[in-house]
Amino acid sequence: MSQQEPAGGLSRRGLLGLVGAGVVGAGVASAVTYAAATAGTAASSGAAATYPFHGEHQSGIVTPAQDRLHFAAFDVSDLTKAELEELLRDWSYAASRMMAGLGAGEFGAVGGAYDAPPDDTGEALDLPPAGLTITFGFGPSLFDDRFGLGAKRPAALIDLPHFPGDALVESLTGGDLCVQACSDDPQVAVHAIRNLSRIAFGRASLRWSQLGFGRTSSTTRAQVTPRNLFGFKDGTANLRAEDTALVDQHVWSGGRDWMTGGSYLVARKIRMTIETWDRTSLREQETVFGRTKGDGAPLSGGSEFTAPDFTATGRGGTPLIADTSHVRLAHPSMNDGATLLRRGYNFVDGNDELGRLNAGLFFIAFQADPRTQFVPVQLALARNDAMNEYVRHVGSGIFAVPPGAARNSFVGAGLFD
Amino acid sequence: MSQQEPAGGLSRRGLLGLVGAGVVGAGVASAVTYAAATAGTAASSGAAATYPFHGEHQSGIVTPAQDRLHFAAFDVSDLTKAELEELLRDWSYAASRMMAGLGAGEFGAVGGAYDAPPDDTGEALDLPPAGLTITFGFGPSLFDDRFGLGAKRPAALIDLPHFPGDALVESLTGGDLCVQACSDDPQVAVHAIRNLSRIAFGRASLRWSQLGFGRTSSTTRAQVTPRNLFGFKDGTANLRAEDTALVDQHVWSGGRDWMTGGSYLVARKIRMTIETWDRTSLREQETVFGRTKGDGAPLSGGSEFTAPDFTATGRGGTPLIADTSHVRLAHPSMNDGATLLRRGYNFVDGNDELGRLNAGLFFIAFQADPRTQFVPVQLALARNDAMNEYVRHVGSGIFAVPPGAARNSFVGAGLFD
DSSP: TSSSSSSOOOOOOHHHHHTTTOOEEEEEEETOOHHHHHSSOOSSSSSSSSOOSSSOOOSSSOOOOOOOEEEEEEOOOSSHHHHHHHHHHHHOOOOOOTTTTTOOOOSSOOOOOOOOOSSSSOOTTTOOOOEEEEEEEEOOGGGSSTTTTTGOOOOTOOOOOOOOOOOOOOBBBBSSEEEEEEEEHHHHHHHHHHHHHTTTTEEEEEEEEEEEEEOOOOOOOOOOEEEEEEETTTTTTOOOTTOOHHHHHHTTSSSSSSSTTEEEEEEEEEEEEEEHHSSSSSHHHHHTEEEEEEEBTTSSHHHHHHOOOOOOOOOOBBBSTTTHHHHHHSSGGGGOOOOOEEOOOEEEEEEEETTOOOEEEEEEESOOOOOHHHHHHHHHHHHHHHGGGGEEEEEEEEEEEEOOTTSSSTTTTTGGG | OSSSOOSOOOOOOHHHHTTTTTTOOOOOOOOOOHHHHHSSOOOOGGOOOOOSSSSSOOOOSSSSOOSSEEEEEEOSSOOOOOOOOOHHHHHHHHHHHHTOOOOOOOOOOOOOOTOOSSSSSSSSSSSOOEEEEEEEEEEEGGTTTTTTTTOOOOOOOOOOOOOOTTOGGGGOOOOOOOOOESSSSSHHHHHHHHHHHHHHHEEEEEEEEEOEEEOOOOOSSSOOOBBOSSSOOOOOTTTTTTTTHHHHHHHHHHHTTTTTTOOOEEEEEEOOOHHHHHHSHHHHHHHHTTTTTOOOTTSSOOOTTTTOOOTTGGGGGOBBSSSTHHHHSSGGGGGOOOOOOOOOEEEEEEEOTTTOOOEEEEEEESSSSSTHHHHHHHHHHHHHHHHGEEEEEEEEEEEEEEOOOOTTSSTGGGGGG
């Protein structure tokens, strides 16, 4: 197919982005891809798990939370609306291939085109997809006057307010576009972000990004509750994919517009003061959470999945679950029923000059409307949560996550109707 | 045992380090540990794999390379020689526990001691050890005049020379001590470094550290050759644990002193200019490596494990494997037989302000003597390797890795004889 643009493939501009000076067509000599190499073998193992790119919703939201994350926010360069659409088409095409376990794109004849860069960077060439999902979102800034999309900005895609205690670092906030790549293999997630970044060369560039290594939430009942870097079970009361009525109500965007079937993603990079935490007593740690550290049971009694009893009191009428505990302040019953589908990850980015681990939680939550979900819950936490002494919010982003792409279409097509 | 120092346990100073103001004894309420929780169940799966802490050699060298790394270099505070010994005893004790799938240390009565910090930070509480190895090393600076250890400094523990092209960042170099924690689960590796750092509080502090997510070498024949972030197979010609005669010759320190059965670790943080690489032709990429990208076969022909033929020429007498190719310059036959046991990992540390991935290879190699192994090989590469156009060495360390601890002893005991 050499000089021809493949049907549904990358745009010409996408190809130019790939190959720099305009030489079109390149393929890794042997054109080995995992999918090709294993064609005909059973793909039933967890590592070979694949999720659909096309569909009513994007994958990577209620999908069973994979173990590893590479999240990236991008800024769009000086493009026209048509060029932005082209970028989104190219990304969708490459994402659909990578989620299927293929390389980012193949154009050159097998064995030929040595004088052009390879279509795929290669580091995931013999790796199974390991449940890769690639989920795209649009930040508020995409709806400014550059692309004439202002009228399409959803009311729910607010600019997040300043929360008490916020210590945001400008270079870890915002972004016109975001990509959440999750996989059980970090090399597969990194490969996805790297190739999308490569395909966007000259059209969009990385603004900030984050690797996460331990999921801190379960999104299905089959998954055990993991632990955050405070050492506590995290996400015991998370929304689960099986609760379809709750998911319909709290995760998927209502209304009848281009966001129907979409959701809203809020990301917060939350640094933990690990060393201070590690020198506090077990009593203090459990009081802060409102749960036991070992089992994750509420301090009002029972086991992990027992509902917390916020009215239970101990000696002298003191609440067993403190008024400033995280579990109380975050609980739906304290927030007019507001709840979130959390999909966070632990991170460690080396250490600072004082020898403290630069570590914490990369919080990601999906919801139908941040105005009635993330914002009021985070306001309550920011004001009163005893945990605030041990955390600092340094990064932040909000993104409208469109519905899944129809077959032969792309994510965000509704923006260009 | 509350106020008593447990036999073989943490020193009193270690306990003080743990609990701040001197309150001794604490335990997570339920004292759940993975080992306890799964006692009596088979530990045959990969995730439950454990390696011995005690023995002739430290684990983590010829051990089958695990998938994830947390490497840390520490600076020792103003301690006496006896206090340094105490720190090493404490670290060995905690490491031996964690490698067995236990918490870092237990002292308090189960269910009691709520007013002291937990013995273990908890984030690996229900995780299997996943092949955790913790490997300790001593940097040249440990042998300065602070601890009176100058006479014990091995001749092979040189200060690394400056190599052409080095772009070292001071804060990513050196260290009195190093700890290499490897596991197939990153949370387990992070947990190990974090708890060792916590135990060292006031005695040693993190100088620099690195997470790695994709091993770039196989150390046994049972492992497939993984790929680095250039997308090429890496470590095809690595030393393998099965080649015991070669390992004895090239990995384990000779001589009859406290380092007998030890090795020397060289770490290099090598940043790759990913975006430039991704825009070079497949021809250039394969010429740089001297191997094909798809199969990893030498450009002189054959398949991955075919020996490269450096004399083979093509049209016009041009060598099929270029004179400046990485495979030629690094090959033992070009370096008086010098070879290394590599144990490197890929890394991605977010992106820089220009939107470029801060990514590359965290190179780790073990050897009997860096003077005849790493140094001459790296000199040859630094002078002529075509790959230099795409890499930048930003971090560096060299460490004497003592032999394994005898039962009831600790790593580095030979320093204090």
